[in-house]
Amino acid sequence: MNLRKTLLAASIATLPMVLSAAVHAAPQSAPVMAAPVSAQSPQQVDALFSKLAARRGKTGLDASHGYKVTVQHPGVTGTRITRANHTYKGLRVFGSETVIVSSDAGEILSESSSHLRDKLNAGKDSKSGFNTAPALNATAAIDKVTKELAAGGLHHVPPSAELLIYPVVKTVRTAAAANKQEGALNALDVEDVVDRYELAYLVQVRMLQGQNPIYYDYIVSAKNGVVLKKWKALQTVAGTGNSQYNGTVPLNTSQSGSTFSLKDPSRGTGGTYGMMAITNANHGTSPGSVYTNTTNTWGDGQQYNGGSTTNANGQTAAVNAMWGLMNTYDMHKNVLGWQSLDGQNTATFIAAHVNTSYDNAYYDSGCKCMYIGDGGSMFNNLGSIDVIGHEMGHGITDATSGLIYSQESGGLNESSSDIAGESTEAYARGGGTGTTIPSGLNDWQMGKEIAKNGQPLRWMWKPSKDGRSPDAWSTSIKNLDVHYSSGPNNRMFYFLSQGSESSSSSEKYSSYLNKQPLAMTGIGIDKAYRIWFKANSTKFTQSTNYADARNKVLQSAEELYGVGSKEAIAVKRAYAAINVGADVDENPGPGTGVSITTQPASINVSAGGTATFTVGASGGTTPYSYKWYRNGGAIPGATSATYSFTAQAADNGAVFNAVVTDAANPPTSATSQNATLTVGGGGTGTERVTNGGFENGTTGWSGTTGVIGAHQGQSPYEGTRFAWLGGNGQSATETLTQDINIPATSTSATLSFALHIDTAETENVVYDKMVVTVKSTSGAVLGTLATYSNLNPASGFQIRTFNLLPYKGQTVRLSFAMTEDQSLQTSFVVDKVSVIAN
Template sequence: MNLRMTLIAASIAALPLMAHNPAQANGQLMAAPAGQASPQENAGLVARLKARGGALGLDAAHGFAIAAQHPGVVGTRITRAQHTYNGLRIYGSESVIVTNDAGEIVSESVADRRAGLSAKDGARGTAAAPLADLAPAFGAAEAIDKVVKAVAPRGLHRWEPQAELMIYPVMKTVRAAGAENKAEAALNAMDLEQVLDHYELAYLVKTRMADKRKLVYRDTILNAKTGAVLKQWEALQTVVGTGNSQYNGAVPINTTLSGSTYSMKDASRGVGGKFGAMAITNANHSPESNPNPGSVYTNSSNVWGDGQQYISGGSTTNANGQTAAVNAMWGLMNTYDALKNVLGWQSLDGANTSTYIAAHVDNDYDNAFFDPGCKCMYIGDGSSFKSLGSLDVIGHEMSHGVTDATSNLEYSGESGGLNESSSDIGGDMVEAYARAGGTGTTIPGGNDWMMGVEISKTGQPLRWMYKPSKDGKSPNAWSSSIGNLNVHYSSGPNNRMFYFLSQGSNASSSSDYYSSYLNKSPAAMTGIGNDKAFRIWFKANTTKFTQLTNYADARNKVLQAAEELYGVGSKEATAVKRAYAAINVGADVDESGVPGGVSISTQPSSVTVAPGGSASFTVGASGGTAPYSYKWLRNGAVISGATAPTYTLTAQTADSGAVFSATVTDSASPASSATSSGATLTVTGGGGSTERVANGGFESGATGWGGSTGVIGSYAGQTAYEGTKFAWLGGNGNSATETLTQSVAIPAAATSATLSFALHIDTAETEAVVYDKLVVTVKSSSGAVLGTLATYSNKNAASGYQMRSFDLLAYKGQTVRLSFAMTEDASLQTSFVVDKVSLLTQ
């Protein structure tokens, strides 16, 4: 929704924009921490703002209160000034001011809800009645009491409750000109405007309580005359939401040695704070309802953790208990480094103030949260989930801290969805940075665009950023009802916007990366890469967004950030317009001036082979920026592990007619891609070659197979070698045995008998020790082992599928049972994924 504010346009138009130098855009780092402005400097800024307000028709009753300050780009400071009337804050009405070292205003981003407060304001375009009576009917203590009785009458305060008397603008949503007769389903976010309806004298009451077995953090707007609740929302910022380094192997973590004892404090990142340095503490199962950070982790040696999931009920200080702390410290270090090295932003507040993460909160707690009271984070051990200490989850929670220190987006409605989305964006960018080595001054690719997939026991992530609706609850695009959703679901469209901004879209309506709202040229929008997308988003959140920024306002301010960084009319600004248009926020535009990229120079040729023969397809590319990456597709579906210029397969009769194509992507930022034409595979009679395995690709489910047939299917977390289905043996992370068998007859007259299958192995095991196995054997019809073909283990893990083949001619004249038997130990999963099983005889 738009916020109808004629004053905003006037005030911003009067301001000079930050000087733009495209060559230096990536070098616009945030300044180092500096002291807060002096009272004299703040008074001077307020005086300048009041003078500007006078020119806009604001009388002497209107004022400004400095709320927060943080570093801006080198040479600037960001100040957030709340608008006041007769000394009372006007809720949601504020200015974000960028000043230079001389104290001059460089730019101002305004959310203006002041019109009509006094009789003199009546000429400023509002029908709202002036608010003349500013005397509350009861005091702050009674306001707190009313909220406590309604929210948690038996609760205990964790942080001192607060009640602020203020002026609350009650807004209403109206249709913009030209959208009056649109159907509800056809509305774009820019078709709606929020306009002032009237004012209420109100208290903003903040209660942070513990009630029974949970935390009850609420922000409440309470009518100061009647005591009625005008609005209320959840204030605890979590990663999981409502409803429903074991991840990184051996990692270097910073600790502090005192005497002969090591403590998990990193004095090289951050200063001050509760523990004097960045720290990981042991909450030691203190309850969610009243979590206590406990003391900083200590150890007699500087080797920490065992890399295993925490054993419920076990020690929180032995090697197993330390692993959650290792996870947390690794996430904290990488989040700090990504923000500082890439953006110049230090710690959560930009002022390099140390924070801490408390591990092992409560028992089997399935969440992680940022607590604004201590500016710290708590992580649980998980029950439905694994330990909630993955890189993206830690990055998510720390990003809540950044938002808390800057835009402070209200955690409800559309602004709450943007708050959550900002944390998902931060978490995924931290993951990308860490996966690429955790160094450098740019955000690379390499993230999975799925939030929390590592903590999942089922392979299902918390959220899919590229297509939020895959969770069954989050929308892919803005609608007029989005503000009614839980913030973990209303974040979905903005997450998708960020994916499109970074990676671009797909023009095929069957693709997960397709948007029907993109109707300009080209149909597939061009992304600008992680680094530029994150810089634009971070600049908008820290220097443009205000507390009640909604989707329409976010679109405009993200566009402003892109234009300031890369120029008006730049491809980056165009990408912002298109990315928001892709989620039904604003109109789509044509791309122009996008330089030519990679193109296909050699198309793959069609191939004819006999069954059992090798079929190869090759693609050539030119233009763009080398090196290129390759992705092969069969009948439009991606072939896992086929990432070279040439793709080769062992052809079966069933493969005849399949069409193969390749997508080539260059290394530019943003990357360009080109897709080849299709090449057809024809499999001839082949001199009598016969396929003996039934349903070797598992596309007909369990047909032909015996044993643990529940492993057959199409599951999130793994992909098929070809087609959509596969057999996923293992992947449980606990003690398990699973077996797949099929009986096949090898003719006595056979002159050749070749068994082949595609196998992918991935594992969470970190030691070079065999823990989990897959044994492939040939058995008699009675089950006796006739021969062991191969034994694979967690030590054989590799990216993509590997083709395996074996000569079974020694078993001609027999009906034998092919057996794939998996055993998995008590912890840390290993997945053995089997596809395209074939036994060809001649």
């Protein structure tokens, strides 16, 4: 969506306005984002979507449901991020999208999706389709909005009307919270569900009444013209240069002959001016021309006096803008590896002196640029470091998650910019160099420097100090202006960074923190911003709300620093402090929680042998629960004190450990030491299958390879990837094959694989089946090993083994072939395929 992002609250009348060590060790240094990546070719995009389409039926969606790429940007080195809108019969489903992290080779590494389309003709047996024919045309929808907003206004940008499907969402309680009092509800006690779908237009109008911008987005019914939703789209907030707020600062400028210009050739490429630039709007609403000067000394460091915008006093606003832009760019690039706003190093610009005595600043996603006012009755020039960092933060959100600027997602959008502003301020105050954000240098007060009365726009540690922003989540938060609904998340980030205090008289106290210690411990602004940035750029969708944000920020902390790490625990506590999720203890203290008494031992087994690991625990409250991990990733179904499996050659060097959790409220956990598996010592068996665990994607396999991946809706036997054949709920045929050689000298050859079957079929009739065969390389069937069907469902995985010695001396084709009828899914989930030949 093309939105303008604003900093200032709409109240301004003049504006339009755990307890254990980490399960896997944190990296020595946090990973950084990759350099700009080229856009994927149409063929690569098609291949990616083919893999998504292969999963479509497994989530109850039919062929009318599709995807449309909206954004591609770098992920961490070796990966890229693709965001795709969900479509139905070619129309966008508003707010519903998928975020895909893929390798440079095109393999899907993770997928984060909103589910606003899931009830749109869900299931394969739907008889009628959603009607996509509008009764109202786009022109009529635009006219309706224009007349309602500003009948006498002028369009600053041509209006647009996009026909789409709008999910009308309602908030309902979870079953567990059905009897709770309203005031006792936590953000995780409710969920947003789709009540119905409406064919509608997203009407975007960008108008001016005089110099007053009127920017709105409307959702208008395409059936009868009724306004279903509306929200403000103007999202407001700010060589050698003499800066108003930062003293004498170095500026990167360009020179042509004897003329200098405020164009920075070292930051960003392309864009409107080929590099980062500052322009002079000269009291208008258009960018104007790039600032030039006959010397390379700029500004007088004083508040603009209303005279010339090009003399030394007029240049000061441009100095403020350039210094803020340079530091925002440098912080993100040097700390995170993220280049410019979009990660692709596309240059942006800032227009100074917008309008006359304008008490605001805003980001415009149409030009991907920022406008700053000189200030009027309430503010001085809006070019302070935190304000510019805030507005550029809107540009990053616009290029990544695109959080819808309304209700809870709008509050998170605003908060994300406040977070970026404070992080930029801390980096700049620390000298603007280095690969970390220093703590203790920012003031945690948004816009304090620009306010004529010395009062900031927002207090991060105590949002309610402004008289309108809440300190914690409640069911009414979605009804607030987004500048106020941002408050709880701002407080969360402050606590995550700096910690809280235990005295109820302190402004940094939260009554929701009721575990030990009452004063939670912060992790510093550097780690906190890395976690937030990762969540916003790789996990958030347009419709993410507070509950979803908490879960995805926690996932990001666990991926960066480890499951059970102090950073992950701090995320839980920081969100608990704003009534999103339950509080947890930071440390159980000696003797008060569960502890490991028997560590799993490293072992050496032959290929084809059984590997067994055991953990013992004591203390805390019984009974215990167990979770085993392989190379830091959870092993599905491994929930006993002992974990056993058939070892393959590919398992050599794998590292295992366990987390034991007790039954206390809240529970305490302990993490075991690592144990290493060595495969091959004392044995002569050789693994003949390539990539039998599918962890290397489709390597080694042929056929319907889109069934291979880390699919949502099913779990692997171990690792992260598996092959999911079936599960479509409609007529389908899927096959996986691999050619293997069994030497003529073999004395044994054993095929094994893990298989899980579940089904929606209810009759005692075979409708769906998977046949495992051995074929010649030309495709002739040499033998049928097994046939499985919807009549063979089983809880969890079953290990299946077969003798392949009769095929020694041959290169044969191992085949898994699935056929599914027209309705009611059956899933055949295959993992850990192995052929050991001695």
